[in-house]
Amino acid sequence: xxxxxxxxxxxxxxxxxxxxxxxxxxxxxxxxxxxxxxxxxxxxxxxxxxxxxxxxxxxxxxxxxxxxxxxxxxxxxxxxxxxxxxxxxxxxxxxxxxxxxxxxxxxxxxxxxxxxxxxxxxxxxxxxxxxxxxxxxxxxxxxxxxxxxxxxxxxxxxxxxxxxxxxxxxxxxxxxxxxxxxxxxxxxxxxxxxxxxxxxxxxxxxxxxxxxxxxxxxxxxxxxxxxxxxxxxxxxxxxxxxxxxxxxxxxxxxxxxxxxxxxxxxxxxxxxxxxxxxxxxxxxxxxxxxxxxxxxxxxxxxxxxxxxxxxxxxxxxxxxxxxxxxxxxxxxxxxxxxxxxxxxxxxxxxxxxxxxxxxxxxxxxxxxxxxxxxxxxxxxxxxxxxxxxxxxxxxxxxxxxxxxxxxxxxxxxxxxxxxxxxxxxxxxxxxxx
Numbered sequence: 467x468x469x470x471x472x473x474x475x476x477x478x479x480x481x482x483x484x485x486x487x488x489x490x491x492x493x494x495x496x497x498x499x500x501x502x503x504x505x506x507x508x509x510x511x512x513x514x515x516x517x518x519x520x521x522x523x524x525x526x527x528x529x530x531x532x533x534x535x536x537x538x539x540x541x542x543x544x545x546x547x548x549x550x551x552x553x554x555x556x557x558x559x560x561x562x563x564x565x566x567x568x569x570x571x572x573x574x575x576x577x578x579x580x581x582x583x584x585x586x587x588x589x590x591x592x593x594x595x596x597x598x599x600x601x602x603x604x605x606x607x608x609x610x611x612x613x614x615x616x617x618x619x620x621x622x623x624x625x626x627x628x629x630x631x632x633x634x635x636x637x638x639x640x641x642x643x644x645x646x647x648x649x650x651x652x653x654x655x656x657x658x659x660x661x662x663x664x665x666x667x668x669x670x671x672x673x674x675x676x677x678x679x680x681x682x683x684x685x686x687x688x689x690x691x692x693x694x695x696x697x698x699x700x701x702x703x704x705x706x707x708x709x710x711x712x713x714x715x716x717x718x719x720x721x722x723x724x725x726x727x728x729x730x731x732x733x734x735x736x737x738x739x740x741x742x743x744x745x746x747x748x749x750x751x752x753x754x755x756x757x758x759x760x761x762x763x764x765x766x767x768x769x770x771x772x773x774x775x776x777x778x779x780x781x782x783x784x785x786x787x788x789x790x791x792x793x794x795x796x797x798x799x800x801x802x803x804x805x806x807x808x809x810x811x812x813x814x815x816x817x818x819x820x821x822x823x824x825x826x827x828x829x830x831x832x833x834x835x836x837x838x839x840x841x842x843x844x845x846x847x848x849x850x851x852x853x854x855x856x857x858x859x860x861x862x863x864x865x866x867x868x869x870x871x872x873x874x875x876x877x878x879x880x881x882x883x884x885x886x887x888x889x890x891x892x893x894x895x896x897x898x899x
Contacts, residue, residue: 491855491874500860515838523549523807523833524635530825530840531629536579538629539572539620540818541840543694544825549635551708552812552829553805560799561637563791566694568623568630569816570788573693574616574657575627576819577777577784580882581664582609585774588876589671605667608660612781615650615657619788622650637802647792654792658785662757665778669761676861677768678854681733682741683846685817691749691783692742692817699745700730709813711824717841727849728841734849737821738881739776740767754783770854770880777819777882807833818843820882844883851881 494502514533521529526545531538543565550557557565582605583595592598599606617627622642624630632638685696686705698706706714718727729735744766747755758779767776809831815824821843828837854877862873 491878498863500856500863515840518827518835518838521835523552523805523827523829523835526827526835527633527635528629528631533840533842535628536576537572537818537820537823539569539624539633540816540823541825542630542633543569544814544816544823544840545827546633546635547695547814547816548812548825548827549814549829550805550812551814552810552827553808554810555636555803555805557637557803558800560641561802562694563795564623564638564641565633567788567791568620568633569693570784570791571616571619571623571627573784573819574619574781574788575613576616577781578609578612578616578664580819581668581774581777581781582606582613584882585876585879586668586671588872588879589673589774608663612657612660612664615653615785618650618653622646634802636805637800639801641797641799641801642795644795644797647795651789651792654785654788658782658789661778661782661785662753665757665761665775665782668775668778671774673769673771675769676771676858678770678857680740680768680850681730681735682744683730683735683737684741684745684822685815686746686749689749691751691754691780691787692746693784693787694816696815696817698815698822700735701741701745707813708815708824709826711813711815711841712826712839715824715841715846717845728846729849734853735846736850737843737846739773739780739819739821740770741821742817743767743776743779750779750783751786753786754779757782770877773880773882807831811837820844821847844881847881847883851878851883854880 494500514530518526518529526549527542530541530545533541546565586605587594587598590598590602592601595606595609620627620630623632623638625632632640680701682701684699685692686699687696698704698708698711700706715728715730716732718729743750743758743763747758747765750758758775761775761779763772763775763779767773807829809829811826811828813824813826815822817823822841823843824839824841826837826839827835830836855874858873858877859870862870865873
């Protein structure tokens with residue numbers, strides 16, 4: 467069933483499945499035009515930045531991890547880097563390598579969860595992964611096996627798969643042994659093969675012909691693909707230090723959302739897989755580059771619906787990188803360095819699966835936090851999500867309420883939003899007056 471653009475109707479969906487958190491979308495249409503598209507993020511604020519004030523800097527990895535159960539490592543390591551920056555401490559290569567390995571585990575479990583459990587059902591025509599599993603048991607089992615490998619890697623390095631307990635300011639409490647690493651290697655090697663098959667699976671899905679001229683923002687390290695460090699680069703050719711983030715990005719409060727909106731020099735921008743891939747294709751391993759080309763991707767991607775393919779390519783990279791680190795591991799490496807407190811301000815950023823995760827802290831001589839700022843990826847992406855919805859709703863205005871709702875949900879899931887992170891979705895209302 468199609469609807470005329472000028473028809474008057476209101477469409478309401480109380481709950482959106484397959485996103486983390488609660489929120490809504492309101493579309494207003496007048497005289498054949500989309501007048502307004504708002505993401506109403508109504509999940510209650512969690513006031514993390516406020517209650518971190520007065521806490522010891524050493525508590526930050528454990529406290530900030532609780533912002534998210536899917537990507538706790540992103541918050542832990544961004545906090546660690548900010549405090550180490552404030553205190554003028556550089557961690558040894560062994561710590562850097564192990565942080566990258568733990569982060570690979572988080573990328574694997576998060577990206578795989580999104581691809582198979584949250585997003586693939588949209589393209590396959592199923593209500594969810596359980597329904598999809600009845601007809602595609604091999605694919606769903608593959609996704610669960612890959613996620614298990616990611617969880618096991620996080621448990622090995624972090625002490626457990628959710629809210630790891632082995633991380634601390636300055637490094638880790640304990641280093642895994644070569645024997646521990648080698649015991650996990652077969653599962654990761656199988657995971658790499660499954661990840662390559664996942665890219666082929668995603669490439670076979672059908673995607674709307676839709677591109678937008680996004681302003682991409684991501685980290686770019688001196689070497690390798692951006693995961694745990696780097697400078698901030700943009701698709702406009704800018705190359706910024708992490709501390710310049712606060713000078714260029716403004717976080718704006720809007721009435722309809724408990725999540726702040728991030729804008730770069732007043733413009734919406736996009737962080738996450740599309741940005742990382744498009745700004746760092748040359749930093750992917752040859753294996754991941756070839757998988758992307760075989761899937762029909764170029765060196766950049768501006769179609770948000772194809773983000774599922776990019777996530778699969780990044781999962782190939784995460785497995786490949788994890789195996790590289792494990793194969794070069796030796797026993798007896800230093801687990802941490804002292805981080806003496808001093809009155810200072812520090813900045814840190816890493817790449818969560820959903821995009822750049824920025825932290826800034828001020829501490830006093832006793833190492834107590836006096837000010838905190840955390841910019842989650844979903845908050846930064848929210849203005850671009852609304853812009854996507856405005857353009858897509860305009861293009862699909864002729865659709866029935868049911869079809870338009872489904873398309874809007876898919877458009878939101880392109881970003882894999884974590885609403886619980888953003889409030890530190892989708893109740894859909896369409897007003898066609």
